[in-house]
Amino acid sequence: xxxxxxxxxxxxxxxxxxxxxxxxxxxxxxxxxxxxxxxxxxxxxxxxxxxxxxxxxxxxxxxxxxxxxxxxxxxxxxxxxxxxxxxxxxxxxxxxxxxxxxxxxxxxxxxxxxxxxxxxxxxxxxxxxxxxxxxxxxxxxxxxxxxxxxxxxxxxxxxxxxxxxxxxxxxxxxxxxxxxxxxxxxxxxxxxxxxxxxxxxxxxxxxxxxxxxxxxxxxxxxxxxxxxxxxxxxxxxxxxxxxxxxxxxxxxxxxxxxxxxxxxxxxxxxxxxxxxxxxxxxxxxxxxxxxxxxxxxxxxxxxxxxxxxxxxxxxxxxxx
Amino acid sequence: xxxxxxxxxxxxxxxxxxxxxxxxxxxxxxxxxxxxxxxxxxxxxxxxxxxxxxxxxxxxxxxxxxxxxxxxxxxxxxxxxxxxxxxxxxxxxxxxxxxxxxxxxxxxxxxxxxxxxxxxxxxxxxxxxxxxxxxxxxxxxxxxxxxxxxxxxxxxxxxxxxxxxxxxxxxxxxxxxxxxxxxxxxxxxxxxxxxxxxxxxxxxxxxxxxxxxxxxxxxxxxxxxxxxxxxxxxxxxxxxxxxxxxxxxxxxxxxxxxxxxxxxx
Ligand SMILES: Cc1cc2nc3c(=O)[nH]c(=O)nc-3n(C[C@H](O)[C@H](O)[C@H](O)COP(=O)(O)OP(=O)(O)OC[C@H]3O[C@@H](n4cnc5c(N)ncnc54)[C@H](O)[C@@H]3O)c2cc1C
Ligand SMILES: Cc1cc2nc3c(=O)[nH]c(=O)nc-3n(C[C@H](O)[C@H](O)[C@H](O)COP(=O)(O)OP(=O)(O)OC[C@H]3O[C@@H](n4cnc5c(N)ncnc54)[C@H](O)[C@@H]3O)c2cc1C
Numbered sequence: 278x279x280x281x282x283x284x285x286x287x288x289x290x291x292x293x294x295x296x297x298x299x300x301x302x303x304x305x306x307x308x309x310x311x312x313x314x315x316x317x318x319x320x321x322x323x324x325x326x327x328x329x330x331x332x333x334x335x336x337x338x339x340x341x342x343x344x345x346x347x348x349x350x351x352x353x354x355x356x357x358x359x360x361x362x363x364x365x366x367x368x369x370x371x372x373x374x375x376x377x378x379x380x381x382x383x384x385x386x387x388x389x390x391x392x393x394x395x396x397x398x399x400x401x402x403x404x405x406x407x408x409x410x411x412x413x414x415x416x417x418x419x420x421x422x423x424x425x426x427x428x429x430x431x432x433x434x435x436x437x438x439x440x441x442x443x444x445x446x447x448x449x450x451x452x453x454x455x456x457x458x459x460x461x462x463x464x465x466x467x468x469x470x471x472x473x474x475x476x477x478x479x480x481x482x483x484x485x486x487x488x489x490x491x492x493x494x495x496x497x498x499x500x501x502x503x504x505x506x507x508x509x510x511x512x513x514x515x516x517x518x519x520x521x522x523x524x525x526x527x528x529x530x531x532x533x534x535x536x537x538x539x540x541x542x543x544x545x546x547x548x549x550x551x552x553x554x555x556x557x558x559x560x561x562x563x564x565x566x567x568x569x570x571x572x573x574x575x576x577x578x579x580x581x582x583x584x585x586x587x588x589x590x591x592x593x594x595x596x597x
Numbered sequence: 598x599x600x601x602x603x604x605x606x607x608x609x610x611x612x613x614x615x616x617x618x619x620x621x622x623x624x625x626x627x628x629x630x631x632x633x634x635x636x637x638x639x640x641x642x643x644x645x646x647x648x649x650x651x652x653x654x655x656x657x658x659x660x661x662x663x664x665x666x667x668x669x670x671x672x673x674x675x676x677x678x679x680x681x682x683x684x685x686x687x688x689x690x691x692x693x694x695x696x697x698x699x700x701x702x703x704x705x706x707x708x709x710x711x712x713x714x715x716x717x718x719x720x721x722x723x724x725x726x727x728x729x730x731x732x733x734x735x736x737x738x739x740x741x742x743x744x745x746x747x748x749x750x751x752x753x754x755x756x757x758x759x760x761x762x763x764x765x766x767x768x769x770x771x772x773x774x775x776x777x778x779x780x781x782x783x784x785x786x787x788x789x790x791x792x793x794x795x796x797x798x799x800x801x802x803x804x805x806x807x808x809x810x811x812x813x814x815x816x817x818x819x820x821x822x823x824x825x826x827x828x829x830x831x832x833x834x835x836x837x838x839x840x841x842x843x844x845x846x847x848x849x850x851x852x853x854x855x856x857x858x859x860x861x862x
Contacts, residue, residue: 345770346743374730375732375733375743376733387825388697403828411833412833413618415828419824457772458744459771460769461769466765527727528782536856561848576842584848587848
């Protein structure tokens, strides 16, 4: 069977959930071959194999951390040349998309970004995208070269499918461009202890209606009762009430959870662009005319400071 | 010393209008008004600031705005010129209809080389295709470093430095010019064109180029040269109107009932 390259997104060997989703989707197209770059391959190999990696190509070098993007492109190109895969899949993170972009130019291959589903027909992989703020669903394919596809988080449920993959070294020669952009410092984001925004099954977001930084405690309390991640609208972020890394929307994170709760958010097109593919949408807003209500599965017209605390109590009581 | 800056700006359909596909699954441009992609206004703004500080340091600086797009895309160039850019280049050719990202990057790279550059500034993503891949593709094609998704940047002494807020970490990047950068909407509000700026823009030069001028083969662009193909496009069925209740003390309980019914609690 044809092999499919999967670029592994990880933090020092801790494999992120979107990669497990990619391995699951890759199996529809062929045998997944994981490409693991950086430190921690031994820690990661088990979970990659468990999710279907038939081979795990690994490379570690200081270049991966010290310089941006290009060293990883060099490595993926080496993996591509060694494997001649039927497709290359990457997570739709900012970095994943940029690696994909440069690889596409090098291979003169078509690229599809932000796929939300993958299938295959007699002509190869078919990617589903959700475009124009989710107003349209399109399917497309790559017609020339090796299909390079980035896939959004939460596009599949990771399934175990034990395979024989063990770590094997990949030989990478870095080109002149690899050291072009130096990473002079890196500050890891502090963990909040809550699920990662793009990976969470439930997201509770607050907007301008929350009215202040301290009031976000109401949003966080509801999120914690549901085991959810916390999101924010750009208005809330611009006001300095919540960090930008939590912004949901066109210029923030794009989320696609099972449940999205929007509290005090009007539902501007740029916000919708980042959450409209959520499976179930709930809103609490005191304005019955707020556009967010056009999208909801369930809406409460009311004051979030009345509704959310009571809801949080109710959920805690029901969960016992 | 002179600093030559090229800003790539895209002409896009207004996101607040109804965006549709034509029969060939390309964007139906007749149906909706177009404008300068809002996220590219941030790119123009940063270019203006970089040019201003270069001039303050006694250097010459010139900003060229570049678009690849249909006739109406000239509107996007005018907007950028009225903000303060010096001149514009418009690549327009019937054969460009339906060009994919790979093809667009080829045309942009050729045009950038034609113009001459030390720094290329892009937006973080277009507001229509929203792929966020063009800046990286340009860096690859031009064989220069990329410093992308910057929320803050400085150009001095032939080096660009900036801050990139990534998914897991905030990084500081540094690269030698010539380079390609892209800037986010966190980089600083874009200025409004002044009346003077709007009047001045009318007199600024706009160079029109077609594929032949760029020595590009029509086979490599447009729907024909595209390495991707749209198979289908279906309008998402409007979400069936959900249940909406007004809180009169019972709202939280009703919502909890809904969430329990959906097995979220
Ligand atoms: C280029 C560009 C990119 C953008 N990117 C993004 C993006 O990524 N994400 C994003 O979110 N926005 C983005 N925006 C901004 C977007 O257009 C809106 O301005 C923003 O989403 C509004 O945020 P909001 O809904 O919180 O605020 P508002 O629109 O002010 O809405 C506040 C809502 O809260 C309600 N409310 C007030 N008090 C209460 C209360 N006590 N209880 C219940 N409800 C209450 C109000 O009725 C109102 O509906 C972008 C804009 C531009 C131009
Ligand atoms: C809904 C939709 C989905 C698409 N999906 C795909 C796909 O999966 N694969 C594919 O190959 N093509 C796709 N395309 C086509 C692709 O959008 C265009 O080729 C486009 O010009 C490049 O991608 P982008 O608009 O997403 O730009 P981005 O990569 O998001 O743009 C980033 C920056 O590049 C610059 N830039 C981009 N385009 C231009 C331009 N024409 N002129 C000047 N500067 C520019 C701007 O500075 C912009 O801010 C799609 C188009 C649409 C409308």
